[in-house]
Amino acid sequence: xxxxxxxxxxxxxxxxxxxxxxxxxxxxxxxxxxxxxxxxxxxxxxxxxxxxxxxxxxxxxxxxxxxxxxxxxxxxxxxxxxxxxxxxxxxxxxxxxxxxxxxxxxxxxxxxxxxxxxxxxxxxxxxxxxxxx
Amino acid sequence: xxxxxxxxxxxxxxxxxxxxxxxxxxxxxxxxxxxxxxxxxxxxxxxxxxxxxxxxxxxxxxxxxxxxxxxxxxxxxxxxxxxxxxxxxxxxxxxxxxxxxxxxxxxxxxxxxxxxxxxxxxxxxxxxxxxxxxxxxxxxxxxxxxxxxxxxxxxxxxxxxxxxxxxxxxxxxxxxxxxxxxxxxxxxxxxxxxxxxxxxxxxxxxxxxxxxxxxxxxxxxxxxxxxxxxxxxxxxxxxxxxxxxxxxxxxxxxxxxxxxxxxxxxxxxxxxxxxxxxxxxxxxxxxxxxxxxxxxxxxxxxxxxxxxxxxxxxxxxxxxxxxxxxxxxxxxxxxxxxxxxxxxxxxxxxxxxxxxxxxxxxxxxxxxxxxxxxxxxxxxxxxxxxxxxxxxxxxxxxxxxxxxxxxxxxxxxxxxxxxxxxxxxxxxxxxxxxxxxxxxxxxxxxxxxxxxxxxxxxxxxxxxxxxxxxxxxxxxxxxxxxxxxxxxxxxxxxxxxxxxxxxxxx
Numbered sequence: 001x002x003x004x005x006x007x008x009x010x011x012x013x014x015x016x017x018x019x020x021x022x023x024x025x026x027x028x029x030x031x032x033x034x035x036x037x038x039x040x041x042x043x044x045x046x047x048x049x050x051x052x053x054x055x056x057x058x059x060x061x062x063x064x065x066x067x068x069x070x071x072x073x074x075x076x077x078x079x080x081x082x083x084x085x086x087x088x089x090x091x092x093x094x095x096x097x098x099x100x101x102x103x104x105x106x107x108x109x110x111x112x113x114x115x116x117x118x119x120x121x122x123x124x125x126x127x128x129x130x131x132x133x
Numbered sequence: 134x135x136x137x138x139x140x141x142x143x144x145x146x147x148x149x150x151x152x153x154x155x156x157x158x159x160x161x162x163x164x165x166x167x168x169x170x171x172x173x174x175x176x177x178x179x180x181x182x183x184x185x186x187x188x189x190x191x192x193x194x195x196x197x198x199x200x201x202x203x204x205x206x207x208x209x210x211x212x213x214x215x216x217x218x219x220x221x222x223x224x225x226x227x228x229x230x231x232x233x234x235x236x237x238x239x240x241x242x243x244x245x246x247x248x249x250x251x252x253x254x255x256x257x258x259x260x261x262x263x264x265x266x267x268x269x270x271x272x273x274x275x276x277x278x279x280x281x282x283x284x285x286x287x288x289x290x291x292x293x294x295x296x297x298x299x300x301x302x303x304x305x306x307x308x309x310x311x312x313x314x315x316x317x318x319x320x321x322x323x324x325x326x327x328x329x330x331x332x333x334x335x336x337x338x339x340x341x342x343x344x345x346x347x348x349x350x351x352x353x354x355x356x357x358x359x360x361x362x363x364x365x366x367x368x369x370x371x372x373x374x375x376x377x378x379x380x381x382x383x384x385x386x387x388x389x390x391x392x393x394x395x396x397x398x399x400x401x402x403x404x405x406x407x408x409x410x411x412x413x414x415x416x417x418x419x420x421x422x423x424x425x426x427x428x429x430x431x432x433x434x435x436x437x438x439x440x441x442x443x444x445x446x447x448x449x450x451x452x453x454x455x456x457x458x459x460x461x462x463x464x465x466x467x468x469x470x471x472x473x474x475x476x477x478x479x480x481x482x483x484x485x486x487x488x489x490x491x492x493x494x495x496x497x498x499x500x501x502x503x504x505x506x507x508x509x510x511x512x513x514x515x516x517x518x519x520x521x522x523x524x525x526x527x528x529x530x531x532x533x534x535x536x537x538x539x540x541x542x543x544x545x546x547x548x549x550x551x552x553x554x555x556x557x558x559x560x561x562x563x564x565x566x567x568x569x570x571x572x573x574x575x576x577x578x579x580x581x582x583x584x585x586x587x588x589x590x591x592x593x594x595x596x597x598x599x600x601x602x603x604x605x606x607x608x609x610x611x612x613x614x615x616x617x618x619x620x621x622x623x624x625x626x627x628x629x630x631x632x633x634x635x636x637x638x639x
Contacts, residue, residue, distance in 0.1 A: 020296070020300060032299050032303070035300070035303045039303050043313070046314035047314075072262055075262075079266070079269045083269070083295075083299055086277075087295050087296070093288055094288040097283075098285045098289055103292050103293065
C-alpha cells in the first residue's frame, strides 16, 4: 500500500513538474494544480496510513488517527485554491495586456522583456501616474 | 498572558478587513485608516521591543493551546527587532504611496496592510506551518501589490513572480509534510528537542526535508540559482511597493537563521547542511548583484540589484551561524533594508521630476529639486556603497571581522570589498548622469507632504544608525547571544516541566 501511494504521488509530481516547465500559462496552471494535489496527498498521508480509525476519541474506538495533518491539509487546500484562482486571473490579464500567453517573456511583440519594459515604465510613472488600461 | 505579541499582526488585519468592508470610500479616509493602523502597530512593536529588551522571551499561545500542540508566537529580541523593522520600512512606503500611486488601482491600502500583517506574523511565529500561512498572506498581498498600477511589464513580471512563488510554496509544504511525518512536530522549539534523537532510518528523510525547506527560504531570499526573478520584479513595482518589498527577502534570511540556530543546533540529522555550499552561493549572489548593478539601465534596477547584494552578504553570515557573525548581521540588516528602500523611493521621486526620461540612467537635463533629491541620493549612496562614516560602513566592517573563518576570510573580504568598489563606481556615475548636467534642469516640483516625509525618514536612518551605533550594536549582540543560547527559547516555549507525553508511531 505504501509503495503504491508513494508511486502515485511521485507520478503526480512528475507530471506537475513537466507541465510547470512548459512555456504557456495554461499548462503551467494545470501543472501547479497537479503539484498542489500531490502535496496535499503527501501532507494527508504524513499522519500515517490507516483505515477505520476515527480522528476523534469516540466511545468504543480503539485507536486514534492523527488529526493534525487533516487540519494542515485543509489549510493547504484553501490556500492553494486561492492562489490558483489568482494565477488564472493574472494570466488572463497578462494575455489581455501583452497579447501573449507565454510565461517566459518570449514572443511579446517580438521583443524581450527589458526593451519592452522601459517603454511601459515611462508611460506608467509619468507625472499623472495614470496607468494605461 | 499579555495579548501584546499578537497586536502587530492583528491591528493591520482588522484595519484591512475594515477597509475591504467599507469598499469605495474617499481616498483620504483609506489613507487615514491605513496610517492609523500603521502607527498603532508600530507602537505595539515598540512595546514588544521594550519587553524583549529586558531579556525576557514572551510566548503567546493562540487559543491558549499549549505548545507543541498549539501554535505559538514567540517574541525574543530578534523577533521584536524584525517586527519593528517591518513597520519602520512600511510607514515611509505608505507615506510615499499617499503621493498618488495608491489611487492607481483599488484596495491598495487593504493589500498593503495585509502584507504588513503577513510580514510581522512571519517574524513572530514559532511554528513552521504557521510560518507557511504567514508567508502565503504576505505573498498573496505582494502578488496584488506588484501588479498595482497596471501595465504590461508589471503583468508579465507578476506572472513569473507568482508562478515561482507558487512552486516555492509547494516545496514548503513538501518539507512540512516530511518534517511532520518524521519528527511528529512543527514547533521550532520542539524540533530542537526531537531532532537530535531521530532514529537512524529516518535520518536521510529528515535531512532531505530540511534541505528542501532551506531551498524555499533561499528562493525567498533570492540566492543565485534562484535570484534572476528579483531585479525584474522589484524594478517593475511602483516605488512604494518596491520599498516595502525590500524587507521581503529578509523574511527568508531570518527564517533560515532562526531555523538553523534554534532548530538545527548540533543535531546529527542536519549536521553541516548549510556548509560549504551556502557561503559559495552567497558570494556568487553578491557577484551577480554587482554585475547587475553595472548592467542596470534604471535607478530602480540598481536598487533591486542592491537587494541581491545585501541578500548575499547577510546569507554569508547566516551560513556560519556563530555569535559574532549573527550580531554583525543584525546590525547590518536594518541599515541595508532601509537604505535600499530609500533608494526605491528616491527612484520614484526622481522619475516624477525627469519627465519622459523617468528614472532611466541616460544623459539629459538634470533633475528638478536638485538640492533635496541630490542630497538624499548622496546620503543613501554613501550608506549603500558602505563608505565611511555612515552605518553601512560600520555594518560591513563588523561583517568583515565577524563572518567567515580560515580560507573563507580571504574570499569574503575580496568579494565584499570589490563589490563595494563596484557599487561606489556605479552610484557615482549615476549621480553625475542625474544631477551634474550642464543643460537647464527640469522644472522643480513641490514635494507632497507624504513623499517628502518618507524620503526624509529613510535618509536620516543612516546617520541615526551611525550616531546610535553603540546602543544598536549592543542590542544586536544581545539578540545574537539570546538566539545562540537556544535553551532560553526552548524552555520559554515548552516550559521547564518534564518532556511532554506524546504518542509514538510504531
